[in-house]
Amino acid sequence: MSGNDTIFMKRALALARRGRTSPNPMVGAVVVRDGAIIGEGFHPKAGEPHAEIFALRAAGLGAKGADLFVTLEPCSHYGRTPPCTEAIINSGIRRVFAAMIDPNPQVAGKGIKALQRAHIETSVGLLESETRSLNEGYIKRVTTGLPFVLWKTAMTLDGKISTRTGNSRWVTGEEARKEVHRLRGRYDAVLVGAGTVKRDDPELTVRHYKGTHNPLRVVVDSNASVPLDARVLNSDAETIIAVIDTAPSEKIEALRDAGARVLVLPEVAGRVDLRALVIDLVNLGVNSILLESGGELAASMLDAGLVDRGLIFVAPKIVGGRTAGTPVGGEGVELMDQALEVSTPRMRRFGNDLALEVEIGNHKTGKKPGLQQTKDY
Numbered sequence: 085m086s087g088n089d090t091i092f093m094k095r096a097l098a099l100a101r102r103g104r105t106s107p108n109p110m111v112g113a114v115v116v117r118d119g120a121i122i123g124e125g126f127h128p129k130a131g132e133p134h135a136e137i138f139a140l141r142a143a144g145l146g147a148k149g150a151d152l153f154v155t156l157e158p159c160s161h162y163g164r165t166p167p168c169t170e171a172i173i174n175s176g177i178r179r180v181f182a183a184m185i186d187p188n189p190q191v192a193g194k195g196i197k198a199l200q201r202a203h204i205e206t207s208v209g210l211l212e213s214e215t216r217s218l219n220e221g222y223i224k225r226v227t228t229g230l231p232f233v234l235w236k237t238a239m240t241l242d243g244k245i246s247t248r249t250g251n252s253r254w255v256t257g258e259e260a261r262k263e264v265h266r267l268r269g270r271y272d273a274v275l276v277g278a279g280t281v282k283r284d285d286p287e288l289t290v291r292h293y294k295g296t297h298n299p300l301r302v303v304v305d306s307n308a309s310v311p312l313d314a315r316v317l318n319s320d321a322e323t324i325i326a327v328i329d330t331a332p333s334e335k336i337e338a339l340r341d342a343g344a345r346v347l348v349l350p351e352v353a354g355r356v357d358l359r360a361l362v363i364d365l366v367n368l369g370v371n372s373i374l375l376e377s378g379g380e381l382a383a384s385m386l387d388a389g390l391v392d393r394g395l396i397f398v399a400p401k402i403v404g405g406r407t408a409g410t411p412v413g414g415e416g417v418e419l420m421d422q423a424l425e426v427s428t429p430r431m432r433r434f435g436n437d438l439a440l441e442v443e444i445g446n447h448k449t450g451k452k453p454g455l456q457q458t459k460d461y
Contacts, residue, residue, distance in 0.1 A: 092153040099126040107369040109222040111135040115143035117150040136168040148176030157186040160195040169198040179205040183215035221372030235375040237411040238397040248405035259435035269296035271374040277381035278305035287315040308335035379413030392445035
């Protein structure tokens with residue numbers, strides 16, 4: 085491989101980021117001949133042609149004898165679209181560089197083998213780490229059946245997410261808040277509890293980046309108590325309200341009349357079964373979830389083992405208050421050696437605020453978190 089190969093794969097990655105593809109992966113592709121790109125494309129959304137097809141169409145007859153750089157192994161099976169391997173073979177492509185093998189069991193190396201049987205030279209692994217990061221939601225879903233969950237919270241230097249009166253606007257500065265809007269645009273769904281909706285009345289849309297996709301808004305509301313004039317029920321984005329079957333039927337119907345989609349789910353200790361909820365969301369095409377909840381829902385999601393990564397914004401403020409809100413509620417652990425351990429934080433700065441990013445779901449400690457919730461989300 086040469087330095088130019090890396091440049092071409094970086095271009096394919098840049099193209100991949102343009103897609104809004106869930107439940108499919110984001111994929112980009114470029115066709116290169118004599119050191120120059122002669123065709124490129126990306127997968128725009130599920131049901132439309134894959135990146136390789138757009139790139140080959142753009143290259144036309146020039147694809148014969150050329151190289152193809154693609155961020156994910158080409159598919160070799162019939163789904164909503166024909167297999168890309170057939171198009172690649174028929175085009176006369178000489179070599180294929182794939183950033184990574186597709187972990188989907190329907191593919192999982194079969195595409196590379198099909199190309200090799202057609203005597204096309206293949207290479208896998210160029211910029212694999214970057215590609216995995218781009219598609220971490222897709223990878224989590226196809227390998228576990230669960231979505232990738234990023235827990236985002238913002239707290240003061242003394243660990244408070246609100247004052248003793250419940251006021252939380254604003255813990256962090258504008259730069260940190262803009263980063264949260266950027267994240268919403270990247271994730272398929274944003275998840276909060278009914279308590280957050282009633283307390284803060286958030287809209288949960290992307291407002292700082294015009295033209296960006298709004299995520300699916302999901303509210304865990306066991307007893308269907310969300311006010312009908314809440315901003316999450318406006319028409320700016322789709323909203324799902326998750327309730328249990330003992331929730332008042334008249335309230336469920338009122339929420340539906342207000343435009344929400346209501347999911348009636350099994351319960352655990354009188355509250356929505358969160359694992360059942362995220363599996364239902366996966367079945368609706370959700371690969372990734374941004375958790376923006378208060379402390380009780382955060383504790384329950386952590387306790388259920390459903391959080392993969394944490395992003396904790398820390399503002400240089402001290403508010404105090406023994407009853408002020410904290411990022412993680414629940415009963416908590418009894419002993420310090422029972423605490424949930426996470427990876428060493430990666431630190432970034434947004435204006436005056438710090439952001440600490442930690443791996444949770446993949447950080448093996450062998451310890452159960454033990455952070456059960458004690459009250460409504």
